[in-house]
Amino acid sequence: MKFRQLLELPFHHFQAKQEKWLYVISCSVFFMIFALVYQPFGLSAEIESGEHTFVQLFALIGFISTVVFIVLCVSQFVLRERFPNTKNDLRYFLKWFLIDIALVVFLSLIVEITFDNDELNSVEAILDELVFDVVMTYFALVFVLLYPVLGTCMYVYLKQLHNDKQQLKTDLDVVTTHYKMVSGNEELIKILDEKGECKLTIPLNNLYAIESKNQYVSIKYKRNDILMEQCIRTRFSKLLDELQDIPGIYKCHRSFAINLFNVLELKTINQKPNVILDEAEALRIPVSKTYLKDVKAQLSKY
Structure with a gap:
């Protein structure tokens, strides 16, 4: 040189x-x-x-x-x-x-x-x-x-x-x-009920959101590009504890958890923040102020 x-x-x-x-x-x-x-x-x-x-x-x-x-x-x-x-x-x-x-x-x-x-x-x-x-x-x-x-x-x-x-x-x-998620090689997620019995098995890529409904949880997922929903009797907090080692699943509201890999955008609707999980905006999940800052930080990684 x-x-x-x-x-x-x-x-x-x-x-x-x-x-x-x-x-x-x-x-x-x-x-x-x-x-x-x-x-x-x-x-x-x-x-x-x-x-x-x-x-x-x-x-x-x-x-x-x-x-x-x-x-x-x-x-x-x-x-x-x-x-x-x-x-x-x-x-x-x-x-x-x-x-x-x-x-x-x-x-x-x-x-x-x-x-x-x-x-x-x-x-x-x-x-x-x-x-x-x-x-x-x-x-x-x-x-x-x-x-x-x-x-x-x-x-x-x-x-x-x-x-x-x-x-x-x-x-x-x-x-x-990201590579692991999009490659389709990730392990299937097993959703257990309150007795520990497997009620639903889906790929992580297909999971969109989890909603708390009293003594039940509503699993929102897609199968063959069709948005589906299944209710399972178990506590919301118990299910999140069982899925805590799965990357991408993040609580955004006291009653909702989302799959960050499937979030399209964070949008304000009626002066309230929501995450859009579907291109047609058919699936919108509210984000509470308590979790808003953390959700923004997590979305910047994904």
């Missing part, structure tokens, strides 16, 4: 606010820890010379870390919003990463010139500060902050893979269930 093709790869990380905060905080904290442990940029030499105490250097490192934090916040939450890019490729992310480093170095330089202007009393000193120190600091910061950026990218990528895996698993379960 050519380098140009690599830069054109899609890069959808650090788009959400939570991911941006993770990027900002990880870079700021890592810089402080790295500076305290390894003491780069001549910090160790200044400690050994005794010109500055460790407390003063700690305050300096904390100040620079704060500068890094502020600059990254402005860059991620202000500048990137002002200059959006719809492509969101790797080139776009690397460009903003290099801009972030440049802003940190530039702001640090302004602060240093403001408070240490005695040392910049000649053109040579200014050129040395602007050319040599700034360039060296820039590349050093690129190297240092690359570690937290790569670590954050890996964390976000693994988290996204986990979420995608969970979504794929959910989609696969739905597809598998």
Whole structure:
């Protein structure tokens, strides 16, 4: 793969606010820890010379870390919003990463010139500060902050893979269930009466609804594309308990349960929600407010 093709790869990380905060905080904290442990940029030499105490250097490192934090916040939450890019490729992310480093170095330089202007009393000193120190600091910061950026990218990528895996698993379960239902290979449903005797055996695809009628239940199903109804003496709750392991059967009303696989649409009729189970709307089942939210959620899966 050519380098140009690599830069054109899609890069959808650090788009959400939570991911941006993770990027900002990880870079700021890592810089402080790295500076305290390894003491780069001549910090160790200044400690050994005794010109500055460790407390003063700690305050300096904390100040620079704060500068890094502020600059990254402005860059991620202000500048990137002002200059959006719809492509969101790797080139776009690397460009903003290099801009972030440049802003940190530039702001640090302004602060240093403001408070240490005695040392910049000649053109040579200014050129040395602007050319040599700034360039060296820039590349050093690129190297240092690359570690937290790569670590954050890996964390976000693994988290996204986990979420995608969970979504794929959910989609696969739905597809598998759908395939099983439409293939005609599902087991037959046995409807038992109150004594446990089988009174009706039908494929799940043919079952449309179950209605409670006092001490009886009315089974609404189709046979040879003809809508039929059979009453069986048993309790509604008892029958639903016996069918709880059958996918697609869902209670939508205190007196009704439906087969979600046969629902055509959820429709408001006379200002009341109903599920339509037949193309001619001959079979309409009411949905109570108690179950309406759950029914909508279940229908989105089927």
